[in-house]
Amino acid sequence: MxxxxxxxxxxxxxxxxxxxxxxxxxxxxxxxxxxxxxxxxxxxxxxxxxxxxxxxxxxxxxxxxxxxxxxxxxxxxxxxxxxxxxxxxxxxxxxxxxxxxxxxxxxxxxxxxxxxxxxxxxxxxxxxxxxxxxxxxxxxxxxxxxxxxxxxxxxxxxxxxxxxxxxxxxxxxxNTMIDTLLANLEKFIDPDIRINGGKLKGKEYFVLTLHRPANVDEQEKLKDMMQAIIDGTGNFPVIFPVHPRTAKILQNLGIEHERLHYVEPLSYLEFNFIVRNAKAVITDSGGITEETTVMGVPCLTLRDNTERPETIIMGTNELVGTNPKRLKPYLDKLMAGEWKQGGHIPLxxxxxxxxxxxxxxxxx
CATH class of the missing domain: 3.40.50.2000 (Glycogen Phosphorylase B;)
Incomplete structure (x- = not known):
């Protein structure tokens, strides 16, 4: 036993x-x-x-x-x-x-x-x-x-x-993360995020997550990256689930925009609801690249390397890097409707x- x-x-x-x-x-x-x-x-x-x-x-x-x-x-x-x-x-x-x-x-x-x-x-x-x-x-x-x-x-x-x-x-x-994802697809919870008094519309917003030191520790680089995200996302809202302390730091740095919406951290079921219905996700997380791949959501990874290359080779993920100047061509491709479809990852x-x-x- x-x-x-x-x-x-x-x-x-x-x-x-x-x-x-x-x-x-x-x-x-x-x-x-x-x-x-x-x-x-x-x-x-x-x-x-x-x-x-x-x-x-x-x-x-x-x-x-x-x-x-x-x-x-x-x-x-x-x-x-x-x-x-x-x-x-x-x-x-x-x-x-x-x-x-x-x-x-x-x-x-x-x-x-x-x-x-x-x-x-x-x-x-x-x-x-x-x-x-x-x-x-x-x-x-x-x-x-x-x-x-x-x-x-x-x-x-x-x-x-x-x-x-x-x-x-x-x-x-x-992948056991995918076991959890597939078991909960029908249980996702709409967090009812309101933008200018209205609800989020499916496929008409971006989700952003940032937490790695390479992206958030250098203030000027962080400002440049956030500006590149704002500049490249057209007229779409950018939803950024972020700890209130971090949100305050970002605001103190002057990182604010009418389309950038800081929201409190979301539960698993709420977060994956907004991911599933997003136009795309911009992230430096590894796990999120797996979930976006399975849900068929375009994903832009702000890292110089990844331990999950299958999400790039077979999935919907692209490795953008941590240089803010590299983001524009990827967002241009996405906005032009030319993002790759991705496919099934074995098992x-x-x-x-x-x-x-x-x-x-x-x-x-």
Whole structure:
């Protein structure tokens, strides 16, 4: 009977583990001898991570919250490791399952291996090649000590082959983020954002998200990028879900325009409603590029690299870069109605979590 400890530390992690928990529950109903323990490391405090968030995605309350958030990268890593070691000693598992690439992913993997517990990594093998990103360090360290690798794409498989990983430890299963997306398509919630007294009209606005240091830390560069976005989006409103503190910084920098609308952070179901109905999304997030690809929404990524190249090769995403001057030709192409259509990415079909659990049942 595999006893699985599932780790989640930040909001995107919970979107990735929600369908895995559902697949375990389904297997138990079918008579399989499997059980799980959900551990929230508390890496990120997010007011949107309230009971309603768990209810929306059908996630049970975590069995344990390590409350290890705050501090520098090193302090956070250390806090998670110390607290997770105690948790795992008190509640031994056959397998520790980690997802994604946050600090919790790496810290809990190291702790588990030092306690001689197997680690499985969901979303293994993805690489940006950018060692200035903490996430890239987390991915590389986690994959260096993982026992079994669950991958989202053939590109990730190839990255692991190049690293010398045996084929029988690599399991190409698809993308659990897409399981969550497809399970909730009909549950999206209209946040009823009002622009000049009227509702947003489908395909007649842009969605913007920015959070990476390369885009937001240099004030002049940020101003130039925001101006390029305003200049290139015609007469369409630009909806920017942003933390109120960040919105204030942007306004203090004089980054305001009648078509630029700062709104508070949205829940998962609300955010994906506005994404699904947008003309396009401009972002520096990795996960959003996956969701836009599946929903067929044009996506412009303001980064110089990506760990999700399949969204460019097969999807609706284009890698614009962080130089504001590079944005115009992409927006010109979009406004001219010449954006690529994108296509189907193998195994991004909503059944990834079932494949993961079936594989774990065979392995353990």
């Amino acid at each position: 595999p006893k699985i400890t599932i780790i989640a530390g930040a909001r995107p992690n919970f979107m990735k583990i929600a369908p895995i928990i559902k697949a375990i529950e389904k297997a138990k109903i079918a008579g399989e001898n499997i059980d799980f323990r959900l551990v929230h490391t508390g890496q990120h405090y997010d007011k949107k991570m309230s009971g309603s968030f768990f209810d929306q995605l059908g996630i049970p309350e975590p069995h344990s919250n390590l409350e290890a958030g705050g501090g520098s990268q090193a302090e956070q890593t250390a806090n998670i490791m110390v607290r997770f070691e105690k948790e795992l000693l008190e509640n031994p598992a056959d397998v520790v399952l980690v997802v994604g690439d946050v600090t919790s992913t790496m810290a809990c993997s190291i702790t588990a291996k030092k306690l001689n517990t197997d680690v499985v990594h969901v979303e293994a093998g993805i690489r940006s090649g950018d060692l200035s990103m903490p996430e890239e360090i987390n991915r590389m360290v986690t994959d260096s000590i993982t026992d079994h690798f669950f991958t989202t794409s053939e590109i990730a498989n190839e990255n692991l082959r190049k690293a010398g990983i045996d084929e029988d430890r690599v399991h190409f299963v698809g 991004w079909d909503g059944k990834t979590s079932e494949r993961i659990i079936n594989t774990l049942l065979n392995l353990y």
